[in-house]
Amino acid sequence: MLTLLTFVAFMVATSNVLTADWSPEAAARYLDQRQKQWFEWKPAASANGPCVSCHTGMTYLLARPALRRVLKEDQPTAYERGLLDRLRANVGAKPPGALQDVETIFAAMFLAGQDDRGVMSAHTQKAFDQLWALQRSEAPAKGAWKWYAANLDPWEHSESSYFGASLAMLALGLTPPEYQQRADTRERASALASYLAESSARPLHDRLALLWSSSTRPSAAPEALRTSLLAEVFAKQQPDGGWTLESLGPWTPHPDAPPAIGSDAYATSFATFALQRGGVSASHPGLSRALGWLRSHQDPTTGAWAAVSMNKRRPAGSMEALFMQDAATAFAALALIEAGQRP
Numbered sequence: 405m406l407t408l409l410t411f412v413a414f415m416v417a418t419s420n421v422l423t424a425d426w427s428p429e430a431a432a433r434y435l436d437q438r439q440k441q442w443f444e445w446k447p448a449a450s451a452n453g454p455c456v457s458c459h460t461g462m463t464y465l466l467a468r469p470a471l472r473r474v475l476k477e478d479q480p481t482a483y484e485r486g487l488l489d490r491l492r493a494n495v496g497a498k499p500p501g502a503l504q505d506v507e508t509i510f511a512a513m514f515l516a517g518q519d520d521r522g523v524m525s526a527h528t529q530k531a532f533d534q535l536w537a538l539q540r541s542e543a544p545a546k547g548a549w550k551w552y553a554a555n556l557d558p559w560e561h562s563e564s565s566y567f568g569a570s571l572a573m574l575a576l577g578l579t580p581p582e583y584q585q586r587a588d589t590r591e592r593a594s595a596l597a598s599y600l601a602e603s604s605a606r607p608l609h610d611r612l613a614l615l616w617s618s619s620t621r622p623s624a625a626p627e628a629l630r631t632s633l634l635a636e637v638f639a640k641q642q643p644d645g646g647w648t649l650e651s652l653g654p655w656t657p658h659p660d661a662p663p664a665i666g667s668d669a670y671a672t673s674f675a676t677f678a679l680q681r682g683g684v685s686a687s688h689p690g691l692s693r694a695l696g697w698l699r700s701h702q703d704p705t706t707g708a709w710a711a712v713s714m715n716k717r718r719p720a721g722s723m724e725a726l727f728m729q730d731a732a733t734a735f736a737a738l739a740l741i742e743a744g745q746r747p
Contacts, residue, residue: 426699426745430707431737432471435464438730439483445723453490455503456510458559459727461487463734465514470741491515496530505549508534509568513575522580532579535572536592547599557655557714558609558670566606569599570613570624577620584621600624608636609652612675615682630682637675638690645693646672649714660716669709670728672697673735677742686743695743698736708733 438460448454456462465487472480491511498507511531519525524532540548551568554560559567573596576584583589603611615633618625625633640651646667649655652675676694684691701709711732712718718725 426702426736426740427704427707428471428474428737428741430704431702431733432468432475432707434707434733435468435471435730435737436481436483438726439464439481441723443483443486447723450490452493453486456487456490456507457727458506458731460730462510463731467734467737470738474741488514488518491531492527495527496534498534502552505538506552506568508538509549509572509575513571513578516575516578519578524580524583528579532575532583535575536588539592539595541595545599547595547597555656555715557658558607558649558652561656563606563610566600566603567610567613569596570610570617572596573600573614573624574617574620577617577624597624601629603629607653607655608640609671609674612637612652612678612682616678618683619681625682634679634682634684637679641690641694642667645690645695645697647675647694655714658715661714662712662717664712664714667697668732669698669701669711669736670732672701673709673732673739676739677735680739680742686745691743695740695745698740699745702736709736 442448442457442460443454445454448457454461456465465484468481468484491507491514495511495515498504498511508531512528512535515525515528515531519528535549538549540546540550545565548565548569549572551565552560553562553564555562573593576589576593576596584593600614603614611633615625615630618630637647641647644667648666649664649668649671652671672694676691676698679688679691679694680686686692686695698709703710708726708729709732711728713724713728
């Protein structure tokens with residue numbers, strides 16, 4: 405009898421954990437604390453503010469405004485302002501270097517998002533002027549940009565220019581219609597679209613970024629491509645509703661990477677976010693299961709969705725050890741907010 409009661413108590417407790425509401429407040433606290441550390445971390449520092457990294461900076465600028473609206477906060481955080489100040493610094497004249505094209509794409513993307521609807525600011529115009537000036541004009545990368553490559557998955561590998569080009573397409577879709585209809589813009593956009601159309605050998609992760617870009621520029625993902633992509637994504641969904649990191653590849657082998665077993669918080673949060681931005685309803689059975697997975701996997705202590713590096717074992721407590729977790733938490737919060745899954 406005691407054994408049965410113990411089992412029932414265990415099942416009830418487990419059920420409560422798996423169905424618990426997620427906390428936007430806790431997610432915001434985690435992301436803010438990580439930005440505090442990022443702003444103080446010397447390797448990320450510059451005279452114009454900290455690097456707007458793919459894992460910690462870009463994802464924060466995506467997620468924190470959405471969390472701010474849910475939490476009814478009146479003003480952007482100091483970290484939002486600081487990262488945007490970095491993007492505005494030298495806008496239109498980002499200096500040569502490994503991050504020149506990355507920063508230019510991010511500047512175009514986030515500054516266009518800051519503009520009033522239908523009006524392009526001077527900063528955004530300068531960002532796009534440099535964006536087009538840096539666009540490659542020769543095969544095999546014609547229409548794309550040079551992207552930072554450090555043999556680090558999922559954002560900084562040798563083929564990540566496709567991910568960056570997808571973000572450039574997203575940025576273009578945020579500009580006023582009259583800007584998109586200009587002859588010079590159409591010519592540049594056509595070259596970009598042609599580059600993105602050659603997608604068959606790209607990691608599924610990067611093709612999901614293309615689906616994301618269709619939220620602002622629908623022509624980025626024609627119906628046939630979209631249908632095929634959705635079928636592929638949902639075919640790789642795990643029985644528990646999540647996605648594995650491996651399923652979003654193929655990736656470069658990293659012998660020193662921590663073992664990745666089962667559904668992963670970053671893979672699930674990014675796929676769920678991109679699917680919604682690509683027009684998949686939260687009521688879709690597969691997406692509903694993915695959202696359920698995200699709701700049940702926020703760490704109530706940290707407010708984060710736990711994730712580890714795909715590339716190498718990082719020292720516990722190091723800044724680098726939480727980069728993947730930063731991105732997972734940002735995209736999980738975005739996906740849940742987008743679906744209206746608020747406590």
